[in-house]
Amino acid sequence: MGGSMKENLVSCSIFCLQVIWVGLSLVICGHFSELSSPVTPILLWDPLSPGIYKAFMFGRPSVFVTTPETCKRVLLDDDAFKPGWPRSAMELIGKKSFIGISFEEHKRLRRLTASPVNGHEALSVYLQYIEENVVSALKKWATMGQIEFLTEIRKVTFRIIMYIFLGSESEPVMEALEREYTALNYGVRAMAINLPGFAYHKALKARKNLVAALQSVVDQRRKQRKGITLSKKKDMMDALMDVEDENGRKLSDEEIIDILLMYLNAGHESSGHIIMWATIFLQEHPEFLQKAKEEQEEIIKRRPPTQKGLTLKEVREMEYLSKVIDETLRMITFSLVVFREAKSNVNINGYIIPKGWKVLVWFRSVHLDSEVYPKPREFNPSRWDNHTAKAGTFLPFGAGSRMCPGNDLAKLEIAIFLHHFLLKYELERVNPGCSLMYLPHSRPKDNCLARIRKIPCQETEVNE
Numbered sequence: 001m002g003g004s005m006k007e008n009l010v011s012c013s014i015f016c017l018q019v020i021w022v023g024l025s026l027v028i029c030g031h032f033s034e035l036s037s038p039v040t041p042i043l044l045w046d047p048l049s050p051g052i053y054k055a056f057m058f059g060r061p062s063v064f065v066t067t068p069e070t071c072k073r074v075l076l077d078d079d080a081f082k083p084g085w086p087r088s089a090m091e092l093i094g095k096k097s098f099i100g101i102s103f104e105e106h107k108r109l110r111r112l113t114a115s116p117v118n119g120h121e122a123l124s125v126y127l128q129y130i131e132e133n134v135v136s137a138l139k140k141w142a143t144m145g146q147i148e149f150l151t152e153i154r155k156v157t158f159r160i161i162m163y164i165f166l167g168s169e170s171e172p173v174m175e176a177l178e179r180e181y182t183a184l185n186y187g188v189r190a191m192a193i194n195l196p197g198f199a200y201h202k203a204l205k206a207r208k209n210l211v212a213a214l215q216s217v218v219d220q221r222r223k224q225r226k227g228i229t230l231s232k233k234k235d236m237m238d239a240l241m242d243v244e245d246e247n248g249r250k251l252s253d254e255e256i257i258d259i260l261l262m263y264l265n266a267g268h269e270s271s272g273h274i275i276m277w278a279t280i281f282l283q284e285h286p287e288f289l290q291k292a293k294e295e296q297e298e299i300i301k302r303r304p305p306t307q308k309g310l311t312l313k314e315v316r317e318m319e320y321l322s323k324v325i326d327e328t329l330r331m332i333t334f335s336l337v338v339f340r341e342a343k344s345n346v347n348i349n350g351y352i353i354p355k356g357w358k359v360l361v362w363f364r365s366v367h368l369d370s371e372v373y374p375k376p377r378e379f380n381p382s383r384w385d386n387h388t389a390k391a392g393t394f395l396p397f398g399a400g401s402r403m404c405p406g407n408d409l410a411k412l413e414i415a416i417f418l419h420h421f422l423l424k425y426e427l428e429r430v431n432p433g434c435s436l437m438y439l440p441h442s443r444p445k446d447n448c449l450a451r452i453r454k455i456p457c458q459e460t461e462v463n464e
């Protein structure tokens with residue numbers, strides 16, 4: 001009974017999404033990049049076997065997988081599946097980004113680019129920079145009156161990812177670039193209507209501007225490197241310029257730019273949204289906020305008086321905060337779906353997914369499954385007290401060879417922000433009941449218009 005209700009809910013939400021998508025696709029089929037494929041009968045939705053649904057999307061028959069087992073199966077099987085993003089999204093993210101290159105090329109470039117943002121040593125390098133930026137942003141916001149919290153926090157996460165990948169840029173340049181990314185992201189999940197006024201059209205323009213900006217950074221760096229032996233520490237740009245394949249071929253500007261464009265995007269939107277949601281959830285639940293705050297105060301009390309700022313060890317000791325972060329990641333499921341394509345006919349749960357079909361891995365239904373997470377729509381960090389997530393049931397960062405390489409960095413940024421927020425500040429939303437937007441990502445319509453206030457009379461003084 002519970003199972004069939006759940007199936008109905010999933011079918012229903014897929015159906016609604018499809019009605020919107022298919023309806024619009026038909027109206028603008030000339031502009032929807034993949035509707036040029038042979039006309040296939042449009043099937044609105046069709047449950048095939050538990051957790052597998054068939055639909056017609058992006059001009060192709062598509063399959064949704066919605067259970068931990070089926071999602072895990074698709075994500076872990078690189079022999080059977082490859083990335084399958086709609087062509088319109090690929091135009092925006094980049095044909096030479098990770099979603100457009102060959103399996104081998106992906107493996108090589110992923111190894112090169114993921115190591116600088118993973119592991120103890122790499123994260124220790126960035127901790128201080130992240131903390132300084134968080135502390136100064138909170139101080140500034142507290143003097144600013146009403147702010148769009150999401151817009152502001154995105155600027156901070158963007159500055160951090162720019163620093164990691166490119167060294168720093170001036171504030172106005174960074175703000176301009178971040179605005180272009182906002183437009184780009186609206187387009188990635190919008191209908192591909194390339195007409196003035198439509199999100200996709202604006203996103204194509206934003207991509208052009210971003211490519212031009214990154215091209216000038218590449219040009220400048222190539223000039224700087226000419227004839228100079230680098231004594232300064234190599235950043236990601238240097239690493240991408242130096243890397244060679246087994247035949248000694250270096251990356252072209254186009255390849256470097258698409259990889260940077262993808263990383264700078266993936267590396268700030270997501271953490272910005274999750275920081276906003278974790279702050280909102282805590283502020284809405286005083287009991288959880290109090291518990292999280294006490295843990296942070298304990299950390300400060302234990303700290304030697306000479307120590308300034310957080311250490312990685314302290315961040316790793318934030319047990320309760322880590323549950324708050326996991327619960328936010330679960331509730332929000334920032335990447336609600338990722339796209340794959342069947343490389344050959346694949347049998348899943350007795351159903352054959354034919355070669356060439358799109359497969360949509362629907363994380364959201366996994367995270368809101370009441371059999372795995374009782375009362376799934378309630379924010380409750382304590383649910384993680386005795387819960388060990390079984391394989392496939394917790395996928396905020398995906399799984400397999402394409403699992404998010406920035407997961408540790410993202411969690412570090414979120415923890416550092418919440419640490420300083422909890423110790424000294426509070427959030428007062430202007431429209432607490434504001435309705436939500438779901439595309440491109442879940443957020444309050446007003447971008448969380450709020451005041452950040454400094455709490456008076458703090459017992460615990462933090463050395464900054």
Ligand code: HEM
Binds near residue numbers: 266267338398402
């Ligand atoms: C809360 C924050 C984040 C969330 C929820 C998140 C989520 C995800 C998910 C679900 C994927 C898997 C996509 C797939 O399977 O096709 C992914 C991939 C990726 N993420 Fe993140 N991410 C976050 C933060 C970051 C950060 C900080 C970075 C930058 C360092 C980053 C860079 C990437 C890249 C480059 C990929 C593509 C990986 C590949 O195809 O091999 N992400 N992310």
